[in-house]
Amino acid sequence: MEVGITGCGAHIPRLRLERRRIVEANAWMSSGLKGYAQGARSMCNWDEDALTMAVEAGRRCLDATDRHAIRAVHVASTTLPFSDRQNATVIAEALNLPGSIATLDFGGSQRAATSALANALSVAAGGDSAILLIATEQRRTRTGTPEELLYGDGAAALTLGTKKVLARMLTAHSVSVDFVDHYRGQRDEFEYGWEERWVRDEGYLKIAPPAIRQALDKAGLEADGIRRFIFPSAARGVAEAVARKAGIVAEAVGDPLQADCGMTGVAHPLLLLAHAIETAAPGDRILVVGFGQGCDVLVFEATEAVRDTLRATTVNETLARRRAETNYDKFLTFKGLVEKDFGKRAEGDKQTALSAFYRNRNMLTGFVGGKCRSCGTVQFPRAHYCVNPECDALDSQDPQPMADTPGRVKTWTADSLTFTPDPPAYYGMIEFEGGGRLMLDFTDVEAESLDIGVPVRMQFRLREVDRERGFRKYFWKAVPGDGGV
Amino acid sequence: MATGIRDKVVILGMGCSRFGERWDMEPADLMVEAFTECLADAGIEKKQVQAAWLATAIDSVNVGPSGVPLSVSLRLPFIPVTRVENYCASGTEAFRGAVYAVASGACDIALAVGCEKLKDTGYGGLPQRGRGVTNSMYWPNLSAPGAFAQLAAGYRGRHGVDKQDLKRAMAHVSVKSHRNGAKNPKAHLRSEVSMEKVLAAPMIAEPIGLFDCCGVSDGAAAAIVATPDVAAGLGKIDPVKVKALQLAVSNGSEAAHNSWDGAHLKTTRIAAGRAYEEAGIKDPRHDVSLTEVHDCFSITELITMEDLGLATEGRAVTDVLDGAFDATGRVPCQIDGGLKCFGHPIGASGLRMIYEVYLQLLGRAAERQLPKAHIGLTHNLGGFPHQNVSSVAILGRA
Numbered sequence: 001m002e003v004g005i006t007g008c009g010a011h012i013p014r015l016r017l018e019r020r021r022i023v024e025a026n027a028w029m030s031s032g033l034k035g036y037a038q039g040a041r042s043m044c045n046w047d048e049d050a051l052t053m054a055v056e057a058g059r060r061c062l063d064a065t066d067r068h069a070i071r072a073v074h075v076a077s078t079t080l081p082f083s084d085r086q087n088a089t090v091i092a093e094a095l096n097l098p099g100s101i102a103t104l105d106f107g108g109s110q111r112a113a114t115s116a117l118a119n120a121l122s123v124a125a126g127g128d129s130a131i132l133l134i135a136t137e138q139r140r141t142r143t144g145t146p147e148e149l150l151y152g153d154g155a156a157a158l159t160l161g162t163k164k165v166l167a168r169m170l171t172a173h174s175v176s177v178d179f180v181d182h183y184r185g186q187r188d189e190f191e192y193g194w195e196e197r198w199v200r201d202e203g204y205l206k207i208a209p210p211a212i213r214q215a216l217d218k219a220g221l222e223a224d225g226i227r228r229f230i231f232p233s234a235a236r237g238v239a240e241a242v243a244r245k246a247g248i249v250a251e252a253v254g255d256p257l258q259a260d261c262g263m264t265g266v267a268h269p270l271l272l273l274a275h276a277i278e279t280a281a282p283g284d285r286i287l288v289v290g291f292g293q294g295c296d297v298l299v300f301e302a303t304e305a306v307r308d309t310l311r312a313t314t315v316n317e318t319l320a321r322r323r324a325e326t327n328y329d330k331f332l333t334f335k336g337l338v339e340k341d342f343g344k345r346a347e348g349d350k351q352t353a354l355s356a357f358y359r360n361r362n363m364l365t366g367f368v369g370g371k372c373r374s375c376g377t378v379q380f381p382r383a384h385y386c387v388n389p390e391c392d393a394l395d396s397q398d399p400q401p402m403a404d405t406p407g408r409v410k411t412w413t414a415d416s417l418t419f420t421p422d423p424p425a426y427y428g429m430i431e432f433e434g435g436g437r438l439m440l441d442f443t444d445v446e447a448e449s450l451d452i453g454v455p456v457r458m459q460f461r462l463r464e465v466d467r468e469r470g471f472r473k474y475f476w477k478a479v480p481g482d483g484g485v
Numbered sequence: 486m487a488t489g490i491r492d493k494v495v496i497l498g499m500g501c502s503r504f505g506e507r508w509d510m511e512p513a514d515l516m517v518e519a520f521t522e523c524l525a526d527a528g529i530e531k532k533q534v535q536a537a538w539l540a541t542a543i544d545s546v547n548v549g550p551s552g553v554p555l556s557v558s559l560r561l562p563f564i565p566v567t568r569v570e571n572y573c574a575s576g577t578e579a580f581r582g583a584v585y586a587v588a589s590g591a592c593d594i595a596l597a598v599g600c601e602k603l604k605d606t607g608y609g610g611l612p613q614r615g616r617g618v619t620n621s622m623y624w625p626n627l628s629a630p631g632a633f634a635q636l637a638a639g640y641r642g643r644h645g646v647d648k649q650d651l652k653r654a655m656a657h658v659s660v661k662s663h664r665n666g667a668k669n670p671k672a673h674l675r676s677e678v679s680m681e682k683v684l685a686a687p688m689i690a691e692p693i694g695l696f697d698c699c700g701v702s703d704g705a706a707a708a709i710v711a712t713p714d715v716a717a718g719l720g721k722i723d724p725v726k727v728k729a730l731q732l733a734v735s736n737g738s739e740a741a742h743n744s745w746d747g748a749h750l751k752t753t754r755i756a757a758g759r760a761y762e763e764a765g766i767k768d769p770r771h772d773v774s775l776t777e778v779h780d781c782f783s784i785t786e787l788i789t790m791e792d793l794g795l796a797t798e799g800r801a802v803t804d805v806l807d808g809a810f811d812a813t814g815r816v817p818c819q820i821d822g823g824l825k826c827f828g829h830p831i832g833a834s835g836l837r838m839i840y841e842v843y844l845q846l847l848g849r850a851a852e853r854q855l856p857k858a859h860i861g862l863t864h865n866l867g868g869f870p871h872q873n874v875s876s877v878a879i880l881g882r883a
Binding site: 343344345348349352353356357360363364377379380381383387388389410411412413414415416417418419420424425427428429431435436437438439440441452453463473475 | 606607608610613615618619622623624625626627628630631634635636637638639641642687688689690691693737738740741742743744747869871
């Protein structure tokens with residue numbers, strides 16, 4: 001049975017930090033950085049992390065998919081916020097998927113996503129169930145390093161299955177080699193790497209080309225038949241060199257999205273794969289490599305289904321939803337690399353009552369309100385008595401997921417008094433299409449265009465970080481001006 | 486059939502501490518300052534007080550969560566003391582408790598004290614408060630100015646008012662209150678401000694600037710209430726009577742049902758309607774001599790003028806700019822300087838407002854005395870525009 005990729009989604013944070021700002025601040029101690037000053041890198045807003053990006057990429061992916069067919073959610077990353085609380089479960093609940101699904105976190109290597117992809121495809125091939133695979137990454141880097149300039153934050157999602165396949169899998173092959181180009185220990189904040197030239201010559205160029213050839217041989221494919229070659233590497237010219245050595249035509253090496261995003265770590269192979277599929281012609285063969293302690297090689301072939309012009313091009317869309325960030329200090333603050341004094345209002349205890357969180361998690365994680373069976377009024381939160389003064393029915397409400405319901409700004413303010421890591425705090429009342437309203441935090445606000453009546457899209461974001469206890473609270477926020485997409 | 490509270494209870498005496506940054510004062514010092522004046526004014530002895538109510542809203546900062554702090558501070562003779570809290574209407578709630586006790590016949594002399602010690606947090610503005618275990622997981626960290634700034638957006642949306650016109654009317658509200666407060670020795674902020682200064686002030690929560698906000702102060706106020714018979718026995722001729730006491734509390738419909746326009750306070754309209762009926766007031770614009778309303782922010786006062794029926798809906802901007810609520814206007818508002826100049830020690834504010842109306846009705850307001858003062862109205866609003874408590878009290882003589 002044909003198995004492959006049935007849907008794509010992506011989320012790159014709206015903020016794009018101009019690289020020259022990083023260079024300007026650091027060139028005094030590292031003049032070599034000057035060569036990296038072009039373009040911008042994506043950066044998480046203060047309320048984004050690998051988990052929230054995964055949710056958004058997952059939503060974009062599921063927009064075009066039958067959610068009820070999803071039987072598993074797999075999440076690949078080396079930067080998920082929780083080490084012992086399954087992130088995939090939080091993501092699945094934020095996506096409002098049914099509880100009777102399998103969830104799994106993958107990590108441990110930069111090829112976690114391609115390994116998870118190969119694994120999920122072999123599982124999906126065995127039945128008619130679809131798997132949602134999300135790769136997401138928000139790496140912390142030391143200041144003043146090439147990595148700080150080359151890396152970006154982002155997430156990509158794929159659905160895998162046997163129905164309405166966009167890109168069928170032709171082959172998958174893996175090799176394992178304990179090649180330590182870099183590593184990050186359990187207690188380490190930052191990675192530590194070895195010389196770039198050694199990594200290129202002994203690593204990329206000696207491990208990847210044979211693995212690619214083996215994969216192609218296994219499926220009886222010719223290297224020159226590959227139309228899209230995906231080899232994520234922050235080092236310049238490496239993808240081209242690997243392609244040459246593997247016999248793949250130079251034109252197959254695609255845009256690495258370095259200009260306006262950067263290398264998104266574990267997410268990058270999937271992000272580039274989604275981009276390739278979304279722009280592929282039927283019959284195009286796409287070869288993707290994930291590299292890290294060996295490599296995974298997967299080859300896909302675009303089907304006739306990619307002709308459907310109504311399909312969203314989620315990678316191009318998320319690339320286009322951008323705002324230039326010019327303040328390097330803000331980037332450092334959001335990443336926790338400099339400590340700002342936010343004043344006494346920031347000192348409040350942020351403990352979470354896990355019992356209360358658990359009993360309210362449909363509302364908090366799923367953004368599920370209520371809809372009255374008697375009068376049809378949609379309301380948030382779901383309550384015993386219907387809020388419609390004309391109705392007042394008791395225990396009459398069915399759960400009503402509202403995360404994907406478009407809304408509009410009814411009232412708003414920009415609050416400079418209250419604590420937020422990115423003052424001022426924007427919030428206000430949102431009215432939802434078809435009923436329901438709620439006072440909510442806003443995020444990714446374009447101050448110039450915010451006013452009454454502006455459409456909003458809801459996004460799953462960090463509400464608060466309890467640094468004392470290492471807990472993160474998530475909830476949904478309104479993104480003004482994003483209502484139409 | 487319920488007959489309401491009208492004319493059943495009179496005020497024997499009142500007291501009010503100086504409001505301000507009373508760095509050297511404990512809550513007990515503030516309560517004693519207000520109570521000493523109140524007791525002398527009432528002309529009774531402490532032991533004649535039969536029951537007491539204490540209002541304080543932010544117990545975690547100072548006063549404490551039971552009746553004990555009042556009883557200890559005043560060394561009350563083991564009488565019943567109840568601590569009440571209902572957001573910013575707390576002071577009026579203490580008064581309501583005392584008035585209801587007397588009206589019920591359970592006692593004939595009762596005390597209400599409101600006290601708040603805000604200036605022990607180490608930062609400006611109201612103390613940061615938790616919203617409770619569950620709400621804090623999803624509510625915005627809305628500050629008081631941020632919450633009330635929503636009213637400005639809602640009002641613009643509903644009435645199509647120009648942003649700048651609204652901002653100017655809001656500024657007029659504050660300029661007027663500062664002019665009044667400058668004459669009041671008990672007020673915290675006692676300087677006049679110009680329109681230009683108000684408009685140029687730093688933004689706190691768009692469109693609320695620094696001078697659109699009331700002060701943050703320490704303070705206490707007290708009232709001793711009794712039956713008309715007790716007052717007569719003490720030789721009090723024509724004392725100030727309670728004409729109405731009403732309270733309306735949101736049931737969540739403004740916050741969650743699209744029927745509310747975000748441009749008015751539903752609770753205030755309901756409480757005011759009931760209060761006018763209880764007091765027998767048919768035409769508030771004509772019958773009410775003065776108001777002390779909850780001007781936590783200039784926008785709140787402006788909209789409250791409509792909610793109390795003192796301005797036509799959608800027309801408050803014009804009325805305010807025309808001076809209808811200035812000291813010399815149609816219905817003077819905040820003749821004592823309001824929350825704007827007194828600041829808002831939450832538990833004390835309702836009683837501080839009643840104190841000013843009491844003085845005005847008795848002709849004891851010195852430099853601030855209004856020529857016509859027959860019926861006075863006080864109004865509190867606590868919480869958020871979309872979910873709040875609102876109290877309206879009406880006092881009068883004869």
